[in-house]
Amino acid sequence: MADRRPSAAAAERKRTAILERLSNRTIKPAASTATASPAFESIDFFLAKFSAAKNSIQSCIDRCLIDPSSKTELDQISTSKNSTQSGVDRCQIDPFLSKGELDQISNSKNSTKSSVDRCQIDPSSSKGELDQISTAISELETFIADSSYFLPSYEVRSALKTVAELRDLLEKATESLLPRKKFSFKNKPSSKKPPNPSPEAPAVDSKPIDYPAGFRDREEQVLVKDFRGEEGEGGEFSLCDLSSCEVYIRGKLRALFIHRLKNCRVFAGPVMSSVLIDGVEGCVLMLASHQVRIHRSIGTDFYLRVRSRPIVEECRGVRFAPFGLRYDGIEEEMRDCGLAEETGNWAMVDDFCWLRAAQSPNWCVLPEEERCGSVDISEFGESGSIGLL
Incomplete structure (x- = not known):
């Protein structure tokens, strides 16, 4: 009776075919990754960029509200002011102070006034910084909207909550740095008529938004x-x-x-x-x-x-x-x-x-x-x- 067992060559061919099928199977997942979403549509990319933008906005708001260098300078101004006031008092008591001492007191007074002027808040500068922060928050909100199609609902809600908190902080900073003027009634209406507009002045458009045609x-x-x-x-x-x-x-x-x-x-x-x-x-x-x-x-x-x-x-x-x-x-x-x-x-x-x-x-x-x-x-x-x- 003939031996039906496969020859060594046939067994080798079968083993090679199995290895080839296994090799093709391991290649398929790698090919599928080529069609994966680009990096900028990943949740990790969104979270990293959102966190960086949030921290930057938070730092700008904190810098507007509390400037440690300004606090140190104000402490130095207070000490200098007390010293200058002491010198002025001595001038009033002792009329025989030397010219050098008088010049020193005068220089100290001028230096103190200069420092005080430097620490005064410039409303136009503060408004510009606050406007930049508001623009950054709006851009962050737009970034959330543009990314919402691939984000889970939880991430969208969490990001929107963070934006709302940043807007609250900005509102508090605005109230602190640029307080609104209190409203009060005037006893008598002004009798002055507004000046006639110059014929060269352009007419003011009453519409708040200029929409396209x-x-x-x-x-x-x-x-x-x-x-x-x-x-x-x-x-x-x-x-x-x-x-x-x-x-x-x-x-x-x-x-x-x-x-x-x-x-x-x-x-x-x-x-x-x-x-x-x-x-x-x-x-x-x-x-x-x-x-x-x-x-x-x-x-x-x-x-x-x-x-x-x-x-x-x-x-x-x-x-x-x-x-x-x-x-x-x-x-x-x-x-x-x-x-x-x-x-x-x-x-x-x-x-x-x-x-x-x-x-x-x-x-x-x-x-x-x-x-x-x-x-x-x-x-x-x-x-x-x-x-x-």
Whole structure:
């Protein structure tokens, strides 16, 4: 009977094949790491940069409030002042002091006055430093917002709490260094008339914020803007002080500003950077952007596609649903703006006024049975107002 045992050569080939499979198996995880998130999107990177910025801001506030060198100098001034006063008293008692002693007392007095002037707080300098600190805190808040899409909710809440504490410290420092003047009534109104303005003086704009071009001060109109025929993207655009209007915007935008809208419906194409919303009430907004920030808004539904988590602040009764806008060419525009993929961030809202772990009462996901679904705005005509509702 023939021997069925494998030959030595066959066994060697089998062992080599097993080793090759094991080698391929160990290589796969290394290849997968090549597609991992970049270092600047890691939690460790965020925590390190956030901690450094927080410590820098804290040091600046402490330096404004307590300057150890100033305290030492003030102690030296007090001692010098007492010594100078003693010399002045001697001048008054003893009229026969030598010229050298008189010169020494005079020099000491001048030196003390110079030191006192140097330790006086310069309001303009203090205000400049406090403004720089305020800007640094705002930049730190923006850094949190930009990083919120990859951070755990706990880290976002903790970072926002730290920012709130830094703002409280800045407020205390401002009150200490630049106290507000107390209000008091005047007995008699001034009878002087203000001087006539010079004809060369430019008129002062009463609007606090200079928004870019857009639709403003409209009521009960249908407003259409098409940026698709323009070279590149549509730049910045704004919607301000609209009431009971419908707005349809096609084409790419660089930024969109929405301010003081009431009972309006807004449908806009992709935005390459940010959408900033302030003071909307009773509206429906369908938007796609890398970042959406919503301030002081009430009873409004947002249909979003967004790369980072939407941010709400001082809002009530706002609801969120996925983006569903349609018109000719929007798919290509969404790809150009990096918004082709649905991230699900529309339902991961960060409420800057709610730092607890529980769900914020200020926003919720819009129930599916109440959503408007897909909206096609391909059939609207030329740019501008096209009539009344």
